Amino acid sequence: MLSDIQIAQACEKEKIVDIAKKLDIDEKYLELYGNYKAKVDYKLLKELKDKKDGKLILVTAINPTPAGEGKTTTTVGLADGLRKIGKKSVVALREPSLGPVFGIKGGAAGGGYAQVVPMEDINLHFTGDFHAVGAANNLLAAMLDNHIQQGNDLNIDPRRITWRRAVDMNDRQLRSIIDGLGGKPNGVPREDGFDITVASEVMAILCLASDITDLKERLSKIVVAYTYDNRPVTAGQLKAQGAMAALLKDALKPNLVQTLEGTPAFVHGGPFANIAHGCNSVMATRLALKLGDYVVTEAGFGADLGAEKFLDIKCRMSGLRPDAVVIVATVRALKHHGGAEKDKLQEEDLDALEKGLPNLLQHVENITKVFKLPCVVAVNVFPTDTEVELKLIQDKCKELGVNVAISKVWAEGGEGGKALAEEVVRLCDQPNDFTFAYDLDLPIKEKLLTIARKIYHADGIHLPGNVPKQIKQLEDLGFGSLPICMAKTQYSFSDDQTKLGAPKDFNIVIRNIKVSAGAGFIVALTGEIMTMPGLPKVPSAEKIDVDENGVITGLF
Secondary structure, three states: OOOHHHHHHHOOOOOHHHHHHHOOOOHHHEEEOOOOOEEEOOHHHHHOOOOOOOEEEEEEEOOOOOOOOOHHHHHHHHHHHHHHOOOOEEEEEOOOOHHHHHOOOOOOOEEOOEEEEOHHHHHOOOOOHHHHHHHHHHHHHHHHHHHHHOOOOOOEEEEEEOOOEEEOOOOHHHOOEEEOOOOHHHOOOEEEOEEEHHHOHHHHHHHHOOOHHHHHHHHHOOEEEEEOOOOEEEOOOOOOHHHHHHHHOOOOOOEEEEEOOOOEEEEOOOOOOOOOOOEOOHHHHHHHHHHOOEEEEEEOOOHHHHHHHHHHHHHHHHOOOOOEEEEEEOHHHHHHHOOOOHHHOOOOOHHHHHHHHHHHHHHHHHHHHHOOOOEEEEEEOOOOOOHHHHHHHHHHHHOOOOOEEEEOHHHHHHHHHHHHHHHHHHHHOOOOOOOOOOOOOOOHHHHHHHHHHHOOOOOEEEOOOOHHHHHHHHHHOOOOOOOEEEEOOOOOOOOOOOOOOOOOOOEEEEEEEEEEOOOOEEEEEEOOOOOOOOOOOOOHHHHOEEOOOOOEEOOO
């Protein structure tokens, strides 16, 4: 059996100029990065502003497990499946972070015969967007420390600096550091730390900005520190936004690539969904909607994280409205949620499947009853799945009025996604009453409580230590009407990753509240979530190599 990277390397790719022609993109809007990648000038979006949008399909999933769900694979295969049934479809995905690529997850460009290519480039440096985000983030950090070194006219309290440096790598050693050592010429010594680049507010801003003017405006609003008399200090006060925007001007342009079957794909931006809003850029999604009749996009991790933020943050800010939602699940993953051991997942186990099904059903109910959107469950099938297991999932979903489509896109590509595509087209033709999970005018505490109860099905929230004071300060500063970005483990509805399935009788512990004023949301850190992951005992990086001809192996 061929590995994902072997399948991708064997693919006969089309020239990117020919992929662009499928979307009627004039070559004058393309900036080529070799033969198979291009950036698309955002001026095209302005020229298409009066064109009618296509249908928007959001792909999400159950809470992820070591058994794997295949959300990106399903997203790509669905877009190919839509093309197979005669629809003009486009994919809109996030760019993978180097952290997971070299860490525990591996690559993130789909799998099997449902991938975006060139997968090696997409998973590694691609067009340099992440490096630009990291550079902009760290320029701001350097200007902040330099301001203090040069006299501190803004009266910044070095103990209350909130802006951290960033690197796109899992490096636990950098979580907490002391810098500025070595005497007066080397800066003011202080506690500091690094976030992974995808957790940077700059990444969130890049993905939520509507154009370069909006980008600069958002960058200027970033709160980097507080003064000795408790006033926020912004990037705008440091006069950093112009230079930051200059570093990001090309990164703001969406990247065009293709699937294995030649379906156009925009892969742009990459905020994590467990510590950021977890969606690709607004500009890429909007451009795809202007150029295609059906746009398939995904939101990171389970629907409690990525989908909730896609709907409550990205859609609220951009005016985007999904026409249908796909929730991806596997029999294996549901059995894992039901308590089955990892080495037993290939064995038929209706008891474990029944115990794990509430995880799927709770996500389904959230989409259909909280957000009032039509959805379909895509079961990503494995050869070991039995008919009786698949029937149990279908029967339980039918009780909620939701159909199940069997997806075979990993093995068959677009051909294996035709049944899912037909159901998605049917759902897109239905009217929906899309609504948000909470109102923005609610106090911060009430918004936190609403998400915890409505989406996670928790009993309530716990606000220890300084958190009530943090909430009051943010509301006093005028940030109370912003949406909430919950930073929570992806593995559970709760903030405890060991509580699988659909846990009950728990509270969500909010241990820190901070504002991302440029991105336009409040971040609530829950449980033990960290903004800088570490490498596992055996990182994926150990398996990756390149030969004398430059051919990469072991990437996925």
